[in-house]
Amino acid sequence: MVWWMKHNPSKRMEGVFFGLETENDTVYETINVMYDCQNESYDGYDIRALVSAGVNIINVDMTIHDNGFFQKIKNDIDFFEKIPDNVSSVYIPIALSVTMSANNPFDFDERVDIIILKDVTSTDQLREFKKQNKKLSSMTILLWPPYLGIVDLNELIKISSGLILDPSMGDVFDVYYNVLKLCKDARKPVFYMDPFIVEDYYEGPSNDRELLIQVRKLIVNRFDGVILKNRGNRPPIEFIQSFIRATEVLEKNSNLMADYFNKSFPLLLPVLQPYSVALSASIAALTCGARAIFVFTSTGSSAKDLSCSSPPCRVIAITRNEKTARKMHLYRKIMPLLYQEKRLGSWQEERLARTVFGVKFCIKCGLLDYKAKLVVLAPTDQGAAYCNSFQILNVSYIMNSYLCGGEM
Structure with a gap:
């Protein structure tokens, strides 16, 4: 579910929203949107633009970035939450997640809500990770396995908080079905990460049609959310809004x-x-x-x-x-x-x-x-x-x- 805030279009500059809200906020019944921040030039107003477009989880990949980048993004989120609104609205909770390797863990403060954990290949490894990192063991941990051929994947799903899947693991329909069934039977959320979906949207000649095809796979397979990333200097506001419109249309056609x-x-x-x-x-x-x-x-x-x-x-x-x-x-x-x-x-x-x-x-x-x-x-x-x-x-x-x- 995402919250799409309405603002005066004349006040919009370079993907950043300013000014008075002229319409009521709108809630769209779509899958959740996590955005992986890649650009160091993002500031609090860019975070506000992303949230206004429909993002509800901000992620920092600590396998790529350092602690300084993480602190900057966290401060930008805090700044966004403190931006005074001329028209009062209900507080919008924005989750902060970090991606880390099980082989190189970090300690974080209480503001981090979700851990995305890579390089886990067995239940023994995950249990040892939790044993060695007491502070992280009680947090919400989504596993991002390197492959789906893990022998005890079923047990890993049960003792984790959810799963991340990506195209390198195989086709959505042919490979993911059994894994998705395991997650749904265990009542664990599943997010899909496509590293090129945003760039393909801006480069392809029939981008809206291709986006509908991709979104339909996510809806049919009942993914809980999607992870987006973009290497450009500006937040991909137009793509996120198109993605949300597509999911809204397809959700309405569900039986x-x-x-x-x-x-x-x-x-x-x-x-x-x-x-x-x-x-x-x-x-x-x-x-x-x-x-x-x-x-x-x-x-x-x-x-x-x-x-x-x-x-x-x-x-x-x-x-x-x-x-x-x-x-x-x-x-x-x-x-x-x-x-x-x-x-x-x-x-x-x-x-x-x-x-x-x-x-x-x-x-x-x-x-x-x-x-x-x-x-x-x-x-x-x-x-x-x-x-x-x-x-x-x-x-x-x-x-x-x-x-x-x-x-x-």
Whole structure:
């Protein structure tokens, strides 16, 4: 899921957006976009331009760049987040990831959300890496294997946080199918990295047609995200916007009913309770025609389960944890919202307040109207370890309950 911010076109100069927002922000239901920064000339305004176009994860490849480059990009992201907006908007969580080799690890501060780990060829090597690097062992680690012929690849997928695939490993349809099935069965996100997709777009005569073909492969194979890179001096804003438009068009043509049952029917019983609740919320949203699913999450686990249950509509994940909000960009159809209001004494009041916060955001962006239905997935009480219940609600009922001081 990406967030496409609208700005005054007359204020746009060289891919950088300035000035007042003249339209409401728009949320596009697409796969996530990670951008690998290659150019040292990028600054905070370039980061803002990338985020405004739809990028939600910024990556620094530490196998190529040094710590000075990493600090510069991190400072640019901090600068972007502090740019004052003349028109207030909801905070957009931007994740920061780093690529490193298992043979040459680095220590990072708390701002890093995701580690992309290269040169891992066995589970023993990954376990030893975590043992030797205690600080990194608790972080979200996506594996980028050198090849797919690893003997214990299935176990590697299970003990990692996800996988990165690239064209050097083989064709998307002929080679990736079994690997993607392993990842989906383990409920782990998969990102696709094509190092030439941006350059080919600007050089090819039929670039839009070729882009649609490439994006269709990503949608059909249910990738959670894509990694883009560009060696040019300017951020590839036009390409990113074209990519997002293509994914939006192709997602709308998906068979939602088939997606859900293709996911749920092969499951072996018994299914873990958190995942069974997520599957139930998805089928409820599908049958009642809900426009969105709200999920309350602290660690992101409930949002991840919901993403893996083939939800038929947008998923708005409302959390108080800023780091959790940033890491949720790893999962399909998840839009993280950071809720920072004062915590209320009653869990029923707190749940209603968070729901209203999400509803107001969705109305502003045009995702919901007052006649729309939504599914709210939440714990029954504040001490529950996971979201163990859901409700089907109408937007007008939620707003009336809030204004009248009632409960959901």
